[in-house]
Amino acid sequence: MTSTPIAFIGGGNMARSLIGGLIADGVDAQSLWVAERAPQSREALRAQFGVRTFEASPEAVIGAGIVVLAVKPQVLREVAQGIAEAVQHQKPLVISIAAGVRMSDIDRWLGGGVALVRTMPNTPALVRSGATALYAAAGVSAERRRQAESVLRAVGLTVWVDDEADIDAVTALSGSGPAYFFLVMEAMEAAAVQLGLKPDTARLLALQTAFGAAKIALEASESPAELRERVTSPKGTTEAAVQVLREAGIEAIFSRALAAAAARSRELGDLLGSDR
Numbered sequence: 001m002t003s004t005p006i007a008f009i010g011g012g013n014m015a016r017s018l019i020g021g022l023i024a025d026g027v028d029a030q031s032l033w034v035a036e037r038a039p040q041s042r043e044a045l046r047a048q049f050g051v052r053t054f055e056a057s058p059e060a061v062i063g064a065g066i067v068v069l070a071v072k073p074q075v076l077r078e079v080a081q082g083i084a085e086a087v088q089h090q091k092p093l094v095i096s097i098a099a100g101v102r103m104s105d106i107d108r109w110l111g112g113g114v115a116l117v118r119t120m121p122n123t124p125a126l127v128r129s130g131a132t133a134l135y136a137a138a139g140v141s142a143e144r145r146r147q148a149e150s151v152l153r154a155v156g157l158t159v160w161v162d163d164e165a166d167i168d169a170v171t172a173l174s175g176s177g178p179a180y181f182f183l184v185m186e187a188m189e190a191a192a193v194q195l196g197l198k199p200d201t202a203r204l205l206a207l208q209t210a211f212g213a214a215k216i217a218l219e220a221s222e223s224p225a226e227l228r229e230r231v232t233s234p235k236g237t238t239e240a241a242v243q244v245l246r247e248a249g250i251e252a253i254f255s256r257a258l259a260a261a262a263a264r265s266r267e268l269g270d271l272l273g274s275d276r
């Protein structure tokens, strides 16, 4: 991992997940800098992680080798324009984690000619089990690509995509994906409570089952479909449940859900980049 200071512009949910994961990977908290507007947020970041905090974003950029744009897409233009002068002076690697917002727009807001990598991480980065896709334009050097990859690899798995449009699909799959699994955990817990289990017992069993299923699916050579079939005894309990899920259209529901997320990512890109 690089030892250059990494400046996070915005210290919200996703920045905190990345910071927590980087510290767990052995990165010195003092080399992680965070620009946040609210004094209580800065205080909380210092108390939780021991990172350096800044009130003004340009101050965090000066001296940083890597800048991570970690604000909401809706404020990214204003934030990028606010640090453009510092970025042009400092020439850091800039990593965007913002959903939807396209590289050409970010580059323009930052003044142009920026070494920019667009990524889509996810919150399991906090426990170094993240999944991040990265995209860089042809002009970004191999050294800069390696640098971006090393930051995200410290908190989980990384994959490069060849086409920026793929980031919309990645956002729908792994960027938003933890929320889908949390929803399934919530639903399974509630259903088990209806069947008479105590809430604590229901949650513990639901969570461990999700963990076990993910672990075996990652470690086994068989596909998820084959692993599912192994659980499903003919005329047994799983078959009864899977039949209900299929009748309710589980595949079509996920197809519609991911399409909606990808469409929203494209829409954000169109909407927020429309200042040309």
Ligand SMILES: NC(=O)C1=CN([C@@H]2O[C@H](COP(=O)(O)OP(=O)(O)OC[C@H]3O[C@@H](n4cnc5c(N)ncnc54)[C@H](OP(=O)(O)O)[C@@H]3O)[C@@H](O)[C@H]2O)C=CC1
Residues within 6 Å of the ligand: 009, 010, 011, 012, 013, 014, 015, 035, 036, 037, 038, 041, 057, 069, 070, 071, 072, 073, 075, 079, 097, 098, 099, 120, 121, 122, 123, 175, 176
């Ligand atoms: N959450 C997730 O699972 C994922 C999020 N992302 C992307 O990460 C980005 C951040 O999302 P998330 O962490 O969820 O959002 P949050 O709202 O939790 O975090 C954004 C943070 O930026 C702060 N902020 C806003 N404006 C400024 C500013 N001008 N200067 C400094 N800080 C500012 C906000 O402070 P305040 O609250 O005071 O406005 C807030 O603390 C988004 O672009 C999102 O698309 C990507 C992958 C996954």
Ligand SMILES: O=C(O)[C@@H]1CCC=N1
Residues within 6 Å of the ligand: 099, 171, 175, 176
């Ligand atoms: O919901 C969102 O827009 C962000 C991007 C991916 C996960 N959270």
